Amino acid sequence: MASEKADGGDRMSSYCNLFRIQWIWILVSIFTIFSATTFADQMKQSEIAPGKMGTGEPIKNPLERPAREKVAVAGIAVLPVQSGGRIKPVDTLAREIIHLLHGKEKVKGRHPVEIFFSMLFHPKFWESHPIVPVRYTPLKKDLGLELDRKYFSLKELRLNQKILPLTQELQNKEAGNEKLDPYYQAVSQIRNQVSVFSFLVSGKILALVPPESGADSDKWVGLDQTSEEQKLRFWLIAAAFQNTDPEQQLRTKEKVSEFMQMASLVNTEVYPSTTVMAREVHYNEARPFRWAWVVALLSLILLSASLVRDSSTVASMKEGLPNSTTYFLGLGLFLISFGLQIYGYYLRCMIAERPPVTNMYESVIWVAFGSMFFGFIIELLNKRRVVSICSLIFAILCLMISDLSSAVLDNSIHPLEPVLRSNFWLLIHVLTITLSYAAFALSLMLGNLAIAPLVFLGRTSKLFPLKPMAQYAYRSVQIGVVLLGTGTILGGIWADYSWGRFWGWDPKETWALIAFLGYIAIIHARYRGMVKDFGFLASCIIAFLLVLMAWYGVNFILGAGLHSYGFSSGGNTEVFVYSVLQCVFVALAAFKVRSALIR
């Protein structure tokens, strides 16, 4: 016994030495993370091969010219345009369009607004320049596209002999309300890309001038139909912006405000102010949710370092209050990340004029927010760091996924479906239910962290002791059960109010109920002693798969029912693989527990 203790102490002190130099680690990680923020754009830049422009005479490449001045881009970005049922700055429109065409917002590191206007004025070049990613191999084969090429030009896709019959078939499928398989999703993507590009080139997409007050339609007038004077004003902007002379480019802002002044005179009531447009541009540029995960990552590193160091001295664990600079610095960063998210929500709510409750992207970032919120509360109550670490890991994962997989999680802001409009209870029930997912996610992370040492080391770890972890997991499950129960009931009341039925076995509500029942079963089993600490943590992990089904599966896999405003596709394989891995993980841990008789 005594020798064991001494051994342990030695090992611990060597850990201590390692963590004495944690500051180096912190600096290294800061550096890595800051370079990571731009890695998505950096990595993908070089992928477009020049050339492949067809056989005609060489078309002048606008990408060879120097990038527009930042001031010029900022000046033109705020120009209001009507699109997708709301008024947005041309910056947002350009981002959406370039993202649709190119799969990401930047082409060769150029700002989307610059590319957008370049497409408007050099349609021939952009039509034959390979910018459109076609990833789905079976479709590539059928279209006769080279498999090793990633990007194709709009022209070769549009003129492809085989795309036309496929589009016809797609239309039949859509007319029959059929659910599209990945093959036809890819066809539909190409069709949308081609049609959006022609819409852009024709200038129709730039609905820049509001209708006169009292007009029948609230549709803004596209550039193709505006008056000569309005066209001229727009050309003045374009002439300044497209000018190779930086001095001329700086005049863009002035020309834009002249245009806006003229356009606002047509109908002052509906024309937005520059401030409102600038706010949305700021939201697009500042990316508060990206910075939130970066800062959260730093906080995670500091808090983990603090946990590892403090647990090396047994005494400080018992004292309870960790009391080091690292800890407080980590906690401070935690709060900064939290604050960044609040700022992001504030901007997003102001732009959309509604709370963020409508699509998967918004619910993912909301769950990240919720898990950090509950993590922080439980952290304050026990100061053990494991809870805040768990919440950080989960929040970072959520924010990273929503930031980097914009193909699946659409982050653009759309107006609400009719059924969702102007209803207080709707907002409350959605926010409550998604908050409960956050609490369950916390128990999931606690479970995983607690049983990870069992799987990898074959024993429990002092860092993540089973008993207190199970206790925290129980606390978060409690929060989750209260929120999910209340949220589901509120949803029922809302459904009763707006459809006349309290409970209709709609898949979304049924899966929320199933998840609720899952956790209720676990709570009863724990109360009766049917599961102990390990069993409880393991069940938390498995039960979260039910939450995943209610949250993601109903909309992305089942795709049925009244909650159809959230349906989408993508990510099936990833979620399936995750679920299987998670089950294997728990099974391995259970096997280890059984053989080692750890309860």
Next chain:
Amino acid sequence: MTKAKPTKQLANRGLSWAFHKTFNFLASIELAVFVILAIAVFSAVGTIYEAKYDREVAFSIVYRGFWFTSILVLFMLNLLFAALSRLPWKRYHIGFLVTHLGLIILLIGSLMTALWGVDGNISMGVDETQQVVQLEEDYLHVWQAVPGKEYQRLLSKRLDYNPVSGFTGPEEWNIDLQDYDGNDANRRTKLEVLDWWPYAHRHVGVRQPPKGSNLGVPAIYFRLMGSRANIDQWLFLNGVQGSQVDLGPARIEFYQDLPQMTEGRDKRTLFIYLEKNSKGKLRPHLAQVPRKSIKIQKIGEAKPENRMLLGWMDFEFLLEEFHASAIPSTRYTKAPKGAKGAVEAIEIRLNSETRWLEMGAAAQILWDQYLFYVQYTKKQVPLGFPIRLRRFDISFYEGSTRPKSYESRVSVDNTAEQILIKMNEPLHHKNFTFYQSSYSMDQNGNPVISVLSVNRDPGRWTKYLGCLMLTLGIILMFYFRPIYSGKSKWLQKRPTEVTA
């Protein structure tokens, strides 16, 4: 945890021993865990049925099925016995009791809704009046025409087929006929269901009338083609008043003779009328009137291979078929699951006459002197008052085709007052509540039919009470247990005891 009450002495005493065993089992948490998980599994299966087929299927197979109902009964017993097993109740039981009694009340409320509630819908075109609510159950009714009386209902059968198991028939029922003329009492006949297709395509066509009968009428099948629409349509000439069809921008009217116009119509109108040709055969001719005009412009004889330019937009008229005497006949073919425009269709036989009927349709069948009326419909519940759709509007988000809201204006009780129903703003009238639920469009994308969901829920407030108790109870148990059980350190007089 507190053990159930039976004392040791009572054990091993035959009946009472068995009783206590059962009681303990029914009150046990093990049973609770099993029942909760079973409900979860059944619900999950239900959602898969709903995704693969539809709501109706999920209901008939899972949620209203035998097994799920049994599990719910077991759940109810479990809750009840769990509460009883803790008698006499103590202070620390408050949270437990509120939660579990809340659940019992919630289940009772749901039962009330299932037994006495109405949850259906009404579809109405503008200026149409409805008196009944359509529910989801399918019914087959047989009526008999009896002279001097109204139609007499002979049979009403619920049909419980679903697309998962397919048609489980054939089924047959004997029908006692109503006494017709006092001489043939106790005559019977047989109604059979021969086949049922959950998804079928309807093909309208014609057949030749039986030789010597005068049942045939002139029938025309034409097509209107333009860059904005391509519509095909059958019209059958019904007596002197003719027959009409409204096709969005224009109206088509079919007459024996070219009508005399005395006042203008509110829409451009195309007339189809009949004229004898040189061989004495009836041929269809075309004429048209612009909107608000009485000036008829003759266009000429319609011939099958001849496209006729109508002069409004780029529409062309193409005659597909013309029959001087024909009987409308509808044919059905099996359609794939969820096909667009597919209908539910059933094949029935009354005596020796076989017919296909689609959902909502009826057939007249003549046998000897008896006239039957066979109706295949959804279950209908009378509202007790008429409801009339006055207007239906859709608004869109600015400059887009994304619907922002849709709303119906209706009148009830034959009054002129127009009441607005829109999303989240239902109409309450005489125990029923009307909600705007959806709409359907015509071929040109104009909204023509408004769908209201209609609901009566006697269990509503019971369910709400149950929910309130459930939520409160859970919060009490999780966060206020020390306080209501008298163990809170704030409520203790001597805090030193708490640490012990």
